[in-house]
Every structure is written in C-alpha cells, then in structure tokens.
Amino acid sequence: TAEASIDQVIGMMVGRTIYQTSPEIPDQASxxxxxxxxxxxxxxxxxxxxxxxxxxxxxxxxxxxxxxxxxxxxxxxxxxxxxxxxxxxxxxxxxxxxxxxxxxxxIGYLSEDRKRYGLTLGMDVESNLVLAALTKFLGLLGWMKRAAARDTAARLVDTLAIKTIGLPQKVKNLSGGNQQKVVVGKWLIADTEIxxxxxxxxxxxxxxxxxxxxxxxxxxxxxxxxxxxxxxxxxxxxxxxxxxxxxxxxxxxxxxxxxxxxxxxxxxxxxxxxxxxxxxxxxxxx
Structure with missing residues (x-):
C-alpha cells in the first residue's frame, strides 16, 4: 500500500521483519x-x-x-x-x-574487506572464532585446550545466531552476514571492549x-x-x-x-x- 514503509516492503520481500527500533540514546554524562x-x-x-x-x-x-x-x-x-x-x-x-x-x-577492528583481513576462509568456524584469543586456550605446556575452545566457539555461535551446519564448516561456505558474525564473535572472545x-x-x-x-x-x-x-x-x-x-x-x-x-x-x-x-x-x- 501507499502507507507501507520501505522497511515494511523489504520485510515482505525477504520474509523477515526488518529491524526498525532506534538505538537507546545513552546518558552521555554518565x-x-x-x-x-x-x-x-x-x-x-x-x-x-x-x-x-x-x-x-x-x-x-x-x-x-x-x-x-x-x-x-x-x-x-x-x-x-x-x-x-x-x-x-x-x-x-x-x-x-x-x-x-x-x-x-x-580494541578490535572489523575491516571493510572481511574476507581478506577478518577471516581465514580455508579454516573452519571454530578456528576463526578463537583465532584472536589463542593464548586464552593454551595450557601450561603450550598445548591447546581443545574442549574449552570448542565450548566457547559453540556458545558464540548460539549467542550470535550464526547459521552454520556445525563448527567444522569452512567459513568460506557461510553467507556474508554469517561471516560478519564470525568476525564479531572473534573479537568478543578476545574480550575487546572497543x-x-x-x-x-x-x-x-x-x-x-x-x-x-x-x-x-x-x-x-x-x-x-x-x-x-x-x-x-x-x-x-x-x-x-x-x-x-x-x-x-x-x-x-x-x-x-x-x-x-x-x-x-x-x-x-x-x-x-x-x-x-x-x-x-x-x-x-x-
């Protein structure tokens, strides 16, 4: 209809509700x-x-x-x-x-060219997620704590709603939106606040x-x-x-x-x- 907004039209096209809510304006003084x-x-x-x-x-x-x-x-x-x-x-x-x-x-940086600078496309989802925080998953002798890394990666996949068939899936086979979420997850695991x-x-x-x-x-x-x-x-x-x-x-x-x-x-x-x-x-x- 003439009253339909652009977001509503796009929502009907893709079958999903397009996010419309404006951000909460923070109290800058605090x-x-x-x-x-x-x-x-x-x-x-x-x-x-x-x-x-x-x-x-x-x-x-x-x-x-x-x-x-x-x-x-x-x-x-x-x-x-x-x-x-x-x-x-x-x-x-x-x-x-x-x-x-x-x-x-x-400080974490998500490049405009995520495929070149943000991801290792030939590696799987789990490896990409923990890549920026490998030291968090190293044991006393330098061995990788595989279970801890896997659990952390799985939690981020769930939290960020990354659509994947599993942690072993190659990142290059994900959609652009899900690749971007993997990059976000990588920096969250690395405890970046900025x-x-x-x-x-x-x-x-x-x-x-x-x-x-x-x-x-x-x-x-x-x-x-x-x-x-x-x-x-x-x-x-x-x-x-x-x-x-x-x-x-x-x-x-x-x-x-x-x-x-x-x-x-x-x-x-x-x-x-x-x-x-x-x-x-x-x-x-x-």
Whole structure:
C-alpha cells in the first residue's frame, strides 16, 4: 500500500521483519570516555583528527570516498603508522604500534574487506572464532585446550545466531552476514571492549543487514563501545548516537543524532578546507 514503509516492503520481500527500533540514546554524562584520539596526523591523509568514544555508544563516521575514515581507524588499530598524535584508552595514554598492541588495550577492528583481513576462509568456524584469543586456550605446556575452545566457539555461535551446519564448516561456505558474525564473535572472545566496524553491512543482503543492526545495538546496550564507518547515510542515521563527518582527512563536523540529517551530513562531507577540526570535534556533551 501507499502507507507501507520501505522497511515494511523489504520485510515482505525477504520474509523477515526488518529491524526498525532506534538505538537507546545513552546518558552521555554518565558514560566514561573509553577512547580518545587527539590530533592524529599522517601526511595529507589524516589531518589533526580528534574525537571521543564513550562506553555503550555507537559513534558513526560519515564521509565521501577518500575522506580518510578508514585510514584513521587503521591508524588507531596500529595497522598503519602515524606521524603524530595521541591515543588514550580509559584516560591512560597508550602507544599502539601494531594490531597486537591495540588488542591488548581492548580494541578490535572489523575491516571493510572481511574476507581478506577478518577471516581465514580455508579454516573452519571454530578456528576463526578463537583465532584472536589463542593464548586464552593454551595450557601450561603450550598445548591447546581443545574442549574449552570448542565450548566457547559453540556458545558464540548460539549467542550470535550464526547459521552454520556445525563448527567444522569452512567459513568460506557461510553467507556474508554469517561471516560478519564470525568476525564479531572473534573479537568478543578476545574480550575487546572497543569495536571498530568498517562498512559492517557491505556485501550482505537486506535481511542479514537487519540482524547486524540488531547485533550492534545489543552490543552497545551491553556496554561495548562501537565506532561504525558506513557509506550509507540511512545506516549512519539509524544506528549512531553521535556522528562524526570527515572530508579530505579532516573532521569537518560532529552531530548529535537528534539534530543529524542527510543534508547536514552531506554539507560537512563536502566542506573542503574548512569546518570544525579542532580537538573538540566529535566530543560528546559533558
């Protein structure tokens, strides 16, 4: 009918209810800052980028192709070097020189290319799930605690509703949505509290997108802190508590969800050589 929303139409097409509920807006004043980035620089790619992430929120990063969002997050995760800048985790300055350092500080990164950087496609579901936390399952003599690893993996498969014929199934044979859930599970097993999602729904169908949306909101409700890069403005507006906008390596704007619109985001996303890229950009209200 004319009154049917886009979500309702898609729901009828895929035979599933598309997740519509807006995220619960956290009381920012009661949320600790778990990650703060100050004046991050790398050549002309990252230019004095600063922002804060609070516990239990989803911080969206919007911008056009080449804005520098992925480059910033790869630098925060230690995958790429920086020229200057500071990173603080729970108020303490940390030096993240490589991904291992990032993981040790509770930071996980879900790449936009999950098949290349997030998964080992030729390995099974269990192996992929425990890959980032192997030390948790090593005994005194260095032997793998297979039963403990298997039990943990099975619990995550159930918790995340990963559709698989079993733990021995090769990850390459899973759907895109279920592959993404395996990557999420990997970082949850590794006890990461800060999760960076780079294009979390790229390459998955509309029904699976709904499941990823539900998962992101549930993780935030559980107190996980999430950074989400997305090129889909509707996705940014639907999921984010706050939105940071970038253009040509700079933070050009920061919006609370209540004031954010596609028009405002696009205005900031095309604001070359201008906008707010001060250390206060992207900070939640005190």
């Amino acid at each position: 949320r600790e800052v778990v990650l703060e980035v100050r004046n991050l620089r790398r050549g002309s790619v990252i230019r004095d980028v600063s922002f804060q992430l609070r516990r239990g929120e989803i911080l969206g990063f919007a911008g056009l192709l080449g804005a520098g969002r992925t480059e910033v997050m790869r630098a925060v995760f230690g995958a790429d070097p920086i020229d200057s800048g500071e990173i603080y985790v729970r108020g303490k300055r940390v030096h993240v020189k490589n991904p291992k350092d990032a993981v040790s500080h509770g 999760l960076i999602f780079d294009e979390p729904t790229r390459g998955i169908d509309v029904g699976a997108k709904s499941e990823i949306y539900r998962l992101l909101n549930e993780l935030a409700r559980q107190g996980k802190s999430i950074i989400m890069i997305s090129s889909e403005l509707a996705e940014i507006l639907r999921l984010s508590h706050r939105i940071v906008v970038m253009c040509e390596g700079r933070v050009t704007g920061a919006l609370d969800r209540a004031e954010a619109t596609q028009e405002k985001i696009m205005r900031y996303a095309t604001m070359r050589n201008g906008g707010s890229h001060s250390p206060h950009a992207g900070r939640a209200a005190p």
